[in-house]
Amino acid sequence: MNKMHDPDLGNCVKPAEAAASIPPVYYTSDSVASDEVETVFRRGWIGVGRADMVRAPGDFITLDFAGQSIILLRDKTGQLRAFANSCRHRGARLVDGTGSCKGLRCPFHSWFYGLDGKLVAAPHMERAHDFDKADNGLLSYRAEERLGFAFVSLSPNAPELDAYLGDFAELHAPWPMGQLVTVRRQEVEVDCNWKIFLEVFNEYYHLPFVHADSIDSVYDKPDAPDVVTGAYASQFGATEGTGGLLEADQDKSLPEIPGLTGKARKGARYTWIFPNMTFAANRDALWCYEAYPLGASKCRVVQTSCFPPETIALPDFEKKSAAYLKRMDAALDEDIEALVNQQKGLACPDARPGRFQPDLEPNVAAFARWYSGVWV
Numbered sequence: 001m002n003k004m005h006d007p008d009l010g011n012c013v014k015p016a017e018a019a020a021s022i023p024p025v026y027y028t029s030d031s032v033a034s035d036e037v038e039t040v041f042r043r044g045w046i047g048v049g050r051a052d053m054v055r056a057p058g059d060f061i062t063l064d065f066a067g068q069s070i071i072l073l074r075d076k077t078g079q080l081r082a083f084a085n086s087c088r089h090r091g092a093r094l095v096d097g098t099g100s101c102k103g104l105r106c107p108f109h110s111w112f113y114g115l116d117g118k119l120v121a122a123p124h125m126e127r128a129h130d131f132d133k134a135d136n137g138l139l140s141y142r143a144e145e146r147l148g149f150a151f152v153s154l155s156p157n158a159p160e161l162d163a164y165l166g167d168f169a170e171l172h173a174p175w176p177m178g179q180l181v182t183v184r185r186q187e188v189e190v191d192c193n194w195k196i197f198l199e200v201f202n203e204y205y206h207l208p209f210v211h212a213d214s215i216d217s218v219y220d221k222p223d224a225p226d227v228v229t230g231a232y233a234s235q236f237g238a239t240e241g242t243g244g245l246l247e248a249d250q251d252k253s254l255p256e257i258p259g260l261t262g263k264a265r266k267g268a269r270y271t272w273i274f275p276n277m278t279f280a281a282n283r284d285a286l287w288c289y290e291a292y293p294l295g296a297s298k299c300r301v302v303q304t305s306c307f308p309p310e311t312i313a314l315p316d317f318e319k320k321s322a323a324y325l326k327r328m329d330a331a332l333d334e335d336i337e338a339l340v341n342q343q344k345g346l347a348c349p350d351a352r353p354g355r356f357q358p359d360l361e362p363n364v365a366a367f368a369r370w371y372s373g374v375w376v
């Protein structure tokens with residue numbers, strides 16, 4: 001671990017009113033990016049998206065992060081499993097992309113693993129002394145599901161997920177998160193550090209300047225940030241109409257998520273589960289992003305849009321949901337332009353940490369506080 005990157009990280013621990021941002025070198029240095037693989041991505045829990053990426057037993061998807069490929073799959077009992085995408089014989093990659101299978105067969109010498117990761121068959125291995133299939137199952141990682149989100153930990157020393165998330169489930173109880181269904185999942189590479197991608201999604205300050213003609217007028221001034229106990233930050237804000245549509249498309253709104261009560265019916269909750277997954281829970285839809293570093297100045301972003309099954313069943317769903325997806329892409333394009341520009345500015349060798357607008361950027365300050373802890 002490297003504590004040498006910048007002594008000013010200490011200013012990140014202050015309250016948003018007094019804090020300074022994470023120093024620019026943390027967004028631009030390749031040595032920081034390489035250290036983050038260990039300090040951030042291989043240590044705690046990583047949000048890897050919506051658990052309905054793998055719906056039925058045998059469904060799998062390969063996920064690339066923390067310098068490796070991971071197979072996320074649903075086993076026969078319906079449990080999520082995560083395995084290293086590396087054969088225990090001589091290391092070949094087992095699968096690519098997504099699919100459905102009865103087990104994992106290595107394309108090289110045909111070793112076959114069950115959905116529980118156990119080695120089931122290994123051709124012609126009888127002559128190998130003391131070869132026991134039970135010792136040659138896939139390397140397995142912890143995989144869990146909460147509120148329809150999938151989490152993976154590459155570290156046996158990470159705390160229990162519920163201890164890590166604290167009161168996350170309680171704060172989000174008004175939304176039936178676990179029942180929402182993914183309608184579109186897409187990936188894009190962005191020329192910026194993974195942290196600034198998540199930051200911009202979690203702050204209201206840029207709305208009138210970056211999204212002036214698209215979504216700004218939909219969002220009211222947000223509430224004070226929630227005081228939470230887990231490794232996440234959250235801020236609710238009322239909206240005029242729905243945050244899921246452009247200003248010009250508000251007449252295309254879909255029904256409310258069934259069962260919402262109170263202020264959940266009136267706006268959007270923006271939540272960032274540290275380090276890399278964030279989402280907006282709206283009155284009618286949920287959309288999420290994960291960001292994964294590809295070096296210091298590039299990241300891979302996954303965007304997922306979800307709706308309740310009742311809404312998806314409506315005859316005009318396809319037509320109306322297209323307007324929601326259009327809004328996601330429009331705001332993303334506007335953010336990407338701002339982020340690429342921010343990344344260029346951060347690369348100035350003399351760039352310094354900056355101060356936060358406490359009411360509009362508290363989630364960014366909360367992340368900086370959490371992030372400073374990973375280097376201790």
Ligand code: FES
Pocket residue numbers: 087088089090091092106107108109110111
């Ligand atoms: S490397 Fe997989 S069976 Fe040989």
Ligand SMILES: [Fe+2]
Pocket residue numbers: 200201206210211331335
């Ligand atoms: Fe934005």
